[in-house]
Amino acid sequence: MRVDDFYDRHPISEHEVLAAVARRRGGDLSQLSPDDLFEFDQDHYGGLQAVDELASRAGIATASHVLDVCAGLGGPARFLASRRRCRVLALEHHAGRAAGAARLNRLVGLDGQVRTVRGDATALPFRDGSFNACVSQEAFLHVADKLAALAGCHRVLVPGGRLAFTDWIAHATLGERERARLAEWMAATTLQSLEGYRALLGRAGFVGVESEDLSDEWRSILRARLARLRAMRRDMAARLGEARFGEYEQLYAFFVGLVEEGKLGGGRFSGSA
Numbered sequence: 001m002r003v004d005d006f007y008d009r010h011p012i013s014e015h016e017v018l019a020a021v022a023r024r025r026g027g028d029l030s031q032l033s034p035d036d037l038f039e040f041d042q043d044h045y046g047g048l049q050a051v052d053e054l055a056s057r058a059g060i061a062t063a064s065h066v067l068d069v070c071a072g073l074g075g076p077a078r079f080l081a082s083r084r085r086c087r088v089l090a091l092e093h094h095a096g097r098a099a100g101a102a103r104l105n106r107l108v109g110l111d112g113q114v115r116t117v118r119g120d121a122t123a124l125p126f127r128d129g130s131f132n133a134c135v136s137q138e139a140f141l142h143v144a145d146k147l148a149a150l151a152g153c154h155r156v157l158v159p160g161g162r163l164a165f166t167d168w169i170a171h172a173t174l175g176e177r178e179r180a181r182l183a184e185w186m187a188a189t190t191l192q193s194l195e196g197y198r199a200l201l202g203r204a205g206f207v208g209v210e211s212e213d214l215s216d217e218w219r220s221i222l223r224a225r226l227a228r229l230r231a232m233r234r235d236m237a238a239r240l241g242e243a244r245f246g247e248y249e250q251l252y253a254f255f256v257g258l259v260e261e262g263k264l265g266g267g268r269f270s271g272s273a
């Protein structure tokens with residue numbers, strides 16, 4: 001499956017974020033703050049705490065100019081801008097998500113601090129040394145040429161700038177048929193092991209590379225996410241349609257099953273340019 005096709009059908013969208021906020025606020029979407037969105041606009045595992053952990057590893061401070069690679073609807077970018085007071089450039093490939101991120105930035109008054117650019121992680125449209133920090137969450141799984149994406153991050157960082165990201169990692173027991181199904185259903189490709197990613201980071205030019213295996217942490221997070229998805233069946237099926245909900249539930253259960261079996265997990269990586 002193509003990545004853009006997967007996100008065309010993804011249940012987290014600008015529309016769904018605003019619908020959830022509207023339900024929470026009794027229909028009132030006036031004078032929204034970034035905090036009003038945070039429960040709904042993060043498309044990764046571990047919520048705001050995970051973004052904060054990444055920000056610490058990337059050394060993000062008020063003076064930082066940060067690149068969020070594969071930024072989705074811009075939830076993490078707005079959190080960084082709001083909490084660390086830095087400037088963030090949110091790069092996203094999907095046209096609808098990039099436009100949605102820009103609208104959400106404006107809606108919460110962060111468009112001065114967070115800029116959205118539509119582009120491809122493997123061909124970053126920025127000059128060398130443009131950023132102090134690069135972050136990315138649960139997105140490189142979609143990028144076939146991970147070395148090109150990592151080398152691009154290295155190129156656009158100032159010397160000594162920091163990269164920190166989280167992503168799926170494949171454990172040795174993940175089979176070829178399971179990899180093929182993840183590619184077909186979730187546009188997940190060339191999945192790396194922890195060691196594979198460390199080697200790619202070295203080849204991309206990063207030094208002082210650190211990696212953490214988050215697989216145990218993610219297992220309980222993903223178990224809870226699947227239970228929550230199923231608990232929302234009636235509501236979500238009414239909004240998305242029974243067929244689309246059923247399709248998403250099936251692929252999500254397959255993915256979480258692989259995590260439960262220890263075949264798939266998560267890793268957090270950091271290094272200096």
Ligand SMILES: C[S@@+](CC[C@H](N)C(=O)[O-])C[C@H]1O[C@@H](n2cnc3c(N)ncnc32)[C@H](O)[C@@H]1O
Binds near residue numbers: 004075139
């Ligand atoms: C799971 S979402 C994560 C979004 C965001 N990082 C977050 O945590 O909320 C993955 C995002 O990566 C984007 N993406 C995938 N491949 C990309 C590429 N080659 N270049 C830019 N964005 C890409 C997808 O369109 C999607 O919005």
